[in-house]
Amino acid sequence: MKSRNKVIFLFALLFCGILSAQDSLKMSAKEFISIVKNYHPLALKYQLQNKIAASEITSARGNFDPVLGGKLGEKNIDGIQYYRQRNIELGIPTWYGIDLTASYNYLDGEKLNNSDTKGGLYQFGITVPLAKNLLYDKRRAMLEQAKYALKMTEAEQTVLTNDLLLEAENTYWEWVKNFEIYQLQRSAVLINEQRLELTKKTFNFGERPAIDTIEAASQLQSFRLQERDAFLNFVKSTQDLQLFLWKDNREFYDLTAMIYPSDRINSSEAFSNFEMLIQQVENQNLNNHFSLQYYFQKQNILESERRLKWQSFLPKLDFTYNFFNKENYRADYLPLFDNNFQYGLKLEIPVFQREARANYQIAKLKIEQNTLDTQVKRRELETKILTYKNEVINYHSQIDIAKDNLTNYQRLLQAEEIRYNNGESSLFLINSRENKMIDAQEKFILLNNKFLKSYNKLKWMKENFLK
Known part of the structure; x- marks a missing residue:
């Protein structure tokens, strides 16, 4: 309605x-x-x-934005301080799939793992893909x-x-x-209204037959x-x-x-x-x-x-290198594989490649x-x-x-x-x-x-x- x-x-x-x-x-x-x-x-x-x-x-x-992280922790049982830790880390992803990292870690305590380094430790690292994700990645x-x-x-x-x-x-x-x-039809109506009036007058004067008034009226009604x-x-x-x-x-x-x-x-x-x-x-x-x-x-x-899917055919081979330097120690950068370093090489190879091929x-x-x-x-x-x-x-x-x-x-x-x-x-x-x-x-x-x-x-x- x-x-x-x-x-x-x-x-x-x-x-x-x-x-x-x-x-x-x-x-x-x-x-x-x-x-x-x-x-x-x-x-x-x-x-x-x-x-x-x-x-x-x-x-x-945003996938290329640097990531800043921090960690603060302590473990204490029966008056024994197992560890006390302060850590700050910065990760920088780059366009070519290489990841850069830098961190400072302070660790102290009475129950530390043998692989842990006591005191302050600076670390600078790099991870490089040697096969998959080197030329193109997600x-x-x-x-x-x-x-x-x-x-x-x-x-x-x-x-x-x-x-x-x-x-x-x-x-x-x-x-x-x-x-x-509409204007056209409206104009036709006005013209025929005048024509009908004129026809009626001429009929009254005896100049036109009565049928003309009917003809004019019919035309007007049509319009x-x-x-x-x-x-x-x-x-x-x-x-x-x-x-x-x-x-x-x-x-x-x-x-x-x-x-x-x-x-x-x-x-x-x-x-x-x-x-x-x-x-x-x-x-x-x-x-x-x-x-x-x-x-x-x-x-x-x-x-x-398609280029991204092609990367799945390549083996995942990543090389990681980290350089360390203890707090208050003079840095000894070279040679890279002589002292204060850590490296790793990781390899993954899909056996049948069925998912990659599909x-x-x-x-x-x-x-x-x-x-x-x-x-x-x-x-x-x-x-x-x-x-x-x-x-x-x-x-x-x-x-x-x-x-x-x-x-x-x-x-x-x-x-x-x-x-x-x-x-x-x-x-x-x-x-x-x-x-x-x-x-x-x-x-x-x-x-x-x-x-x-x-x-x-x-x-x-x-x-x-x-x-």
């Missing part, structure tokens, strides 16, 4: 606005698109998605994939935003079309029905337009005043720019289209994953899938561009024909009215000429609207190309 009352309110508002245009608002196509870009929730959502992807890069960089892969994901997300959100703006602009011109058709239908279409398109209208506080915009289009269909810049647009699209490199850029960046991510095969198959998706998308874009280009050219040529046809019908109606005033024609013939002229005018408006919709499809596709 609430929805029904809202529709009735909108209907009444539009009707009152049309009768009293001085309290109405006007909106151009540029103003409307600007509102959608800046305030529509979906447009804002797409922008937020890009920010999320950018934050993922920051998150991946940390580098995550950061690279996050960068590719940002570009992929930006491409995807650009395509989605353009789809939203395309739908919005075509909704605007559909609204303009319905308004112009009134068409006017009501056109008005209803205008109301519906106004509701469709309202779905794109939002305020800066993300609240839905409710109509409190009547709105009208300030642009006319035939005043659109599309009629003068379409040839230049076609040339620009034809000269653009299709590989720069964001729909394809999405798949290219996805390919980079999958290729990064994961690597999956990575390769995903790359092949994405390659096929890219080929399909490329073909789809080529077809759409060709289709929209042909539609624009064809509709523009039809508009020229329809314009000449409309001019002819207007001349035929004028000629018939002259003959009627001279007593050489009938009201029936005038009505017949008028009906054909009104149909021609409506078809002319519809053709202009079809042209604009095809032009917008081509225009917003062109907007998807990199600058």
Whole structure:
């Protein structure tokens, strides 16, 4: 019931606005698109998605952040201090998989292990992967994939935003079309109301037969029905337009005043720019289209994953070296393997490599899938561009024909009215000429609207190309 009352309110508002245009608002196509870009929730959502992807890069960089740690502990039983320990450590991961460490450890007590060093001890260490993770590892892969994901997300959100703006602009011109058709039908009603009054007067003077008043009244009723239908279409398109209208506080915009289009269909810049647009699209490199850029960046991510999976075939061979120096002792750095050092060599080799082989095969198959998706998308874009280009050219040529046809019908109606005033024609013939002229005018408006919709499809596709 609430929805029904809202529709009735909108209907009444539009009707009152049309009768009293001085309290109405006007909106151009540029103003409307600007509102959608800046305030529509979906447009804002797409922008937020890009920010999320950018934050993922920051998150991946965190894998290379130095880590500072500390430890403080003591064990005491029956008055015996087993140990007392203070430790501070800094770990620094690097881009090439090498980990650097530095620490200071103080240890004292009566029950220490034989391998423990009493007192203060400085330590500097390095861990180097000699096979697996030397050329590529998970940390580098995550950061690279996050960068590719940002570009992929930006491409995807650009395509989605353009789809939203395309739908919005075509909704605007559909609204303009319905308004112009309503104006056309309203004008026909006014003309036929005057014609009926004039026919009644001439009948009263005995200059016209009674059948002419019936003919004029029938024509008027027909146009009134068409006017009501056109008005209803205008109301519906106004509701469709309202779905794109939002305020800066993300609240839905409710109509409190009547709105009208300030642009006319035939005043659109599309009629003068379409040839230049076609040339620009034809000269653009299709590989720069964001729909394809999405798949290219996805390919980079999958290729990064393949490189990472390849590392699983390599044996894990890590070399670790630590240099020690006791507190208050002079450091003796060289030779490295002479005194105050610790080193280790760790080797792990998977025997059957089944998990590695399966994961690597999956990575390769995903790359092949994405390659096929890219080929399909490329073909789809080529077809759409060709289709929209042909539609624009064809509709523009039809508009020229329809314009000449409309001019002819207007001349035929004028000629018939002259003959009627001279007593050489009938009201029936005038009505017949008028009906054909009104149909021609409506078809002319519809053709202009079809042209604009095809032009917008081509225009917003062109907007998807990199600058």
